[in-house]
Amino acid sequence: MVVEQNVSLAPHNSFGIVAKARELVRVRGEAEVVQLLADPALAGRPTFILGGGSNIVLTGDVRALVLKVEVAGRRVLDDGPRATIVEVGAGENWHDTVAWTLDQGFPGLENLAMIPGTVGASPVQNVGAYGVELQDRFESLDAIDLQTGRPFTLDATQCAFGYRDSVFKHPPADAAEGGSRGMGLAGRALILRVRLRLPKPWKPVIDYADLQRKMAETGIRHPTPRQIFDWVCAIRSAKLPDPRVIGNAGSFFKNPTVTPEQCTDIIAREPGIVHYPMPDGSVKLAAGWLIDACGWKGKSVGNAGVYEKQALVLVNRGGATGGEVVTLARAIQTSVYERFGIRLEPEPVVV
Known part of the structure; x- marks a missing residue:
């Protein structure tokens, strides 16, 4: 584990705001977290989990220890008759992962194309677009407790998904009586891997008005997953600026x-x-x-x-x-x- 000093965060937030991390650790697996918690100089320090930086506004230098999630890897866990289960490292780019699933012949994420950020951030926000939310394609995830160093797994129910919401957006809280911990995991759980469930047979989700317009424009009444992917990319590109430019x-x-x-x-x-x-x-x-x-x-x-x-x-x-x-x-x-x-x-x- 290497602790980097005074790291510029301008390349790591999609707003391009100039700020620095006083200290930063790149997390590529459980080992870095375990080492961090075993280091008396770092254990107990406030931490800030950073994925792709596409959903933050930095108002100054970050004094907390920044944990830059860079867990890589994509693999097919199961390709059964009812669904394909894929497992993806939390540091992988979300859009690239959507494209990868289509390249492998596993549709289901095409409506979620071009959403910025990393795979690990997708359950935190319960990302969604054009009639599909992450929770609709979610199987489970692996995370690690930043207080105890223990890994754990959560299913969809345990993630408490809501509209752009999840258990990861709410801080742990002591109950009013008894002192037991609340269910919030913000700042306590670092997501390592996400498993996605792509159902079979594939059914297009095309009720969203913009997709209906694309169908009318092209005359295609039964679009393929790749056509929906291309339409979503075109719609988002026309509406939203490229963070690399603006x-x-x-x-x-x-x-x-x-x-x-x-x-x-x-x-x-x-x-x-x-x-x-x-x-x-x-x-x-x-x-x-x-x-x-x-x-x-x-x-x-x-x-x-x-x-x-x-x-x-x-x-x-x-x-x-x-x-x-x-x-x-x-x-x-x-x-x-x-x-x-x-x-x-x-x-x-x-x-």
């Missing part, structure tokens, strides 16, 4: 959900609002539409701005600080709340 963290805010009554009230005032009925009876509103309606598209605060093609995306126009991104995000939240009475919740973690 720093960003993808969709910055979650799409809020409201009751049918709240939606009806908003529609009475704003007939054009984009909304989607949900299976549980609630209604999801398009956060990008709300932001655009408040006039934020193309606007800036310092060097942080709202992307001209998609109001849901905040960008680094060059030299933006984390403070400028946070200030812009809060101003947007205030505008949307004042006009619609809805509180937008950011997706990225502010560090």
Whole structure:
């Protein structure tokens, strides 16, 4: 295990914000974590787990010990009649993994193409796009406890998946009585490997409006997995800036959900609002539409701005600080709340 000093994090966060890690350890397996916990100079130190850096906003140098997850490897565990199970190292790139599964002849992840970040981060956020969420294709994962050094495995139920949510986003908490630990694993669990379940027979998920438009444009009524993959890549490329060109963290805010009554009230005032009925009876509103309606598209605060093609995306126009991104995000939240009475919740973690 090597502890690197004063490591630039600019290449390791998709916003491209300039910051440093005072100390950084590259985790390529369980061994590095075990060594860390056995080192009296490092054991007990606050830690910060870093994957692909696509869902964070750095507001300064990171004083905690940064654990850069670089666990590699992809393999097929089982190719049975009902599903294919693949296991992927947490440090592997998510989009490259989606492409790899298709190259191997195992469809099911095509709707999740071009989501930035690593495989290990996908369960944390329960990533989703175009009608599919990670939980729909999840089998289990292996992680290691950063306090005890013990490895453990979680299934989907234990991960407590929700909309852009999981057990990994909630801190451990002492119960009000008895002092027992809560179920949150934020900052305590480091994900090492993720297993994905790709069901058979394959069924396309093409109900999303943008995919329906692609079907109409091409005249293809029964697209293949590769065609859906290509469509998703084209749709996302047209809407979202490439982080290698313009720093960003993808969709910055979650799409809020409201009751049918709240939606009806908003529609009475704003007939054009984009909304989607949900299976549980609630209604999801398009956060990008709300932001655009408040006039934020193309606007800036310092060097942080709202992307001209998609109001849901905040960008680094060059030299933006984390403070400028946070200030812009809060101003947007205030505008949307004042006009619609809805509180937008950011997706990225502010560090």
